[in-house]
Amino acid sequence: MKHPIKFTVNGTPYELSVELNELLVDVLRNKLDLTGTKKGCGTGECGVCTVIMDGKSVNSCLILAMEVEGREILTIEGLGERDQLHPIQEAFVNQGAIQCGFCTPGMVLSAKTLLDENPLPTEEEIKLAIAGNICRCTGYRKIVEAIQEASRNLRTKHQKGGDVTAQVDPKAKGR
Amino acid sequence: MRNLPRFNYFKPESFEEAIETLQEHEGRIRPFAGGTDLFTSMKEKGLICANVLDLKGIKDYDFIREANGNIEIGALASIRSMEVSALIGKKIPFLSEAAGRLGSVQVRNRATIGGNLCNASPSAEMAPSLMCLEASVEIVEEKGIRVIPLENFFVGPGETALRGVGLMRKIIIPLLPQNSAGTYFKHSPRRAMDLAVVSVGCVLHFDRDKKKCMDSRIVLGAVAPTPLRAKKSEAVLNGREITKKEIAKAGETASREAVPITDVRGSAEYRTAMVKVFVKKSIREALKMIRS
Numbered sequence: 053m054k055h056p057i058k059f060t061v062n063g064t065p066y067e068l069s070v071e072l073n074e075l076l077v078d079v080l081r082n083k084l085d086l087t088g089t090k091k092g093c094g095t096g097e098c099g100v101c102t103v104i105m106d107g108k109s110v111n112s113c114l115i116l117a118m119e120v121e122g123r124e125i126l127t128i129e130g131l132g133e134r135d136q137l138h139p140i141q142e143a144f145v146n147q148g149a150i151q152c153g154f155c156t157p158g159m160v161l162s163a164k165t166l167l168d169e170n171p172l173p174t175e176e177e178i179k180l181a182i183a184g185n186i187c188r189c190t191g192y193r194k195i196v197e198a199i200q201e202a203s204r205n206l207r208t209k210h211q212k213g214g215d216v217t218a219q220v221d222p223k224a225k226g227r
Numbered sequence: 228m229r230n231l232p233r234f235n236y237f238k239p240e241s242f243e244e245a246i247e248t249l250q251e252h253e254g255r256i257r258p259f260a261g262g263t264d265l266f267t268s269m270k271e272k273g274l275i276c277a278n279v280l281d282l283k284g285i286k287d288y289d290f291i292r293e294a295n296g297n298i299e300i301g302a303l304a305s306i307r308s309m310e311v312s313a314l315i316g317k318k319i320p321f322l323s324e325a326a327g328r329l330g331s332v333q334v335r336n337r338a339t340i341g342g343n344l345c346n347a348s349p350s351a352e353m354a355p356s357l358m359c360l361e362a363s364v365e366i367v368e369e370k371g372i373r374v375i376p377l378e379n380f381f382v383g384p385g386e387t388a389l390r391g392v393g394l395m396r397k398i399i400i401p402l403l404p405q406n407s408a409g410t411y412f413k414h415s416p417r418r419a420m421d422l423a424v425v426s427v428g429c430v431l432h433f434d435r436d437k438k439k440c441m442d443s444r445i446v447l448g449a450v451a452p453t454p455l456r457a458k459k460s461e462a463v464l465n466g467r468e469i470t471k472k473e474i475a476k477a478g479e480t481a482s483r484e485a486v487p488i489t490d491v492r493g494s495a496e497y498r499t500a501m502v503k504v505f506v507k508k509s510i511r512e513a514l515k516m517i518r519s
Contacts (some may be wrong), residue, residue, distance in 0.1 A: 067275065070233065072234060073233050073234060111337070183419030
């Protein structure tokens with residue numbers, strides 16, 4: 053039994069037919085071919101399925117397609133362009149914060165929501181912000197340093213009055 | 228990987244409509260808001276349910292506000308909104324700290340206070356601090372609305388006064404009076420994501436001269452079928468000046484009131500020992516806050 057839903061992903065509106073028990077992560081990956089969002093634990097513990105919905109980071113493995121009616125979603129594909137990375141992506145590359153890359157989309161999106169709310173986070177705040185994203189490869193040190201670099205670069209860009217990379221930024225609906 | 232079973236999906240627009248739907252499908256329906264408990268149960272514990280009831284169609288029940296000397300929180304308020312609330316941070320800071328211990332940012336953005344309480348895990352993150360604050364909850368049922376102390380809300384593991392046909396609508400929290408302070412400690416392997424091995428909420432009420440403890444609340448999480456008020460431990464403190472002697476005795480007493488089980492997160496013996504450690508720590512921290 054299929055049901056129609058309308059929602060926006062990375063600035064593009066979609067109208068889809070979904071099953072009642074279909075999950076957002078599967079809609080993104082299988083119906084929209086946005087495979088940057090990964091599947092890991094399936095129970096909201098590992099964070100590889102992290103997307104940003106209405107400005108808030110969420111685990112897409114625990115959200116029904118039915119629940120995203122009218123919502124705006126940002127996936128990793130919506131951040132930066134191939135030839136111009138978002139400052140957070142750039143920082144991850146510069147700092148060597150990517151090994152196998154599987155946790156990276158979720159980490160970058162968690163970093164984005166952190167820096168959007170708190171442009172000057174302490175190390176402790178960074179660690180708590182990525183507590184919902186598990187990395188098996190790096191030991192987290194370089195990821196934290198990447199987020200620190202991104203925080204510096206984003207602030208510099210703002211101070212210079214610069215445009216912070218073409219990106220889709222769904223409006224945050226309050227906290 | 229980890230698909231959900233099939234179910235019918237309802238999305239009422241009011242509590243009245245929600246109650247009607249719960250009645251109609253009684254025994255074969257589960258309400259949810261954030262879905263972080265319901266869907267993990269379906270995926271991990273094989274929970275099957277013919278119908279799910281999405282409460283997010285009910286508008287305007289995610290408030291956090293001050294009213295009549297209380298803080299009122301709508302049951303649909305996210306745990307994250309409680310964590311970052313300026314009002315809670317100012318008036319009851321340890322409550323926003325407790326909220327910050329639940330899961331991760333991603334989980335807290337979806338999980339709701341109503342959901343955490345109504346799921347009624349013995350280790351429900353928000354229960355100890357709210358019980359210490361003597362919170363009460365507003366319940367909507369077919370026969371109307373009633374308000375009961377949160378302390379009386381938990382009936383057993385996963386069982387509440389809602390009995391499968393009611394819904395929680397609002398949480399009412401009296402503001403902390405002068406010369407009172409509260410703490411929440413959660414003992415877990417990691418600083419995030421894990422369920423508590425032992426958790427302790429503590430509120431101390433002192434007299435005007437800050438000499439004697441007039442009243443106290445000590446609530447233990449994860450060491451009993453429901454969040455547990457350690458009344459005997461409280462009695463050790465009430466009406467007395469609190470010295471190392473009372474603190475030690477309160478910790479010892481609380482560890483005997485707890486009835487933990489052994490499970491993957493810890494042995495009963497370890498939990499018993501940790502109750503003592505964390506009750507003592509809670510009292511010391513609350514004292515520090517009152518005396519400063």
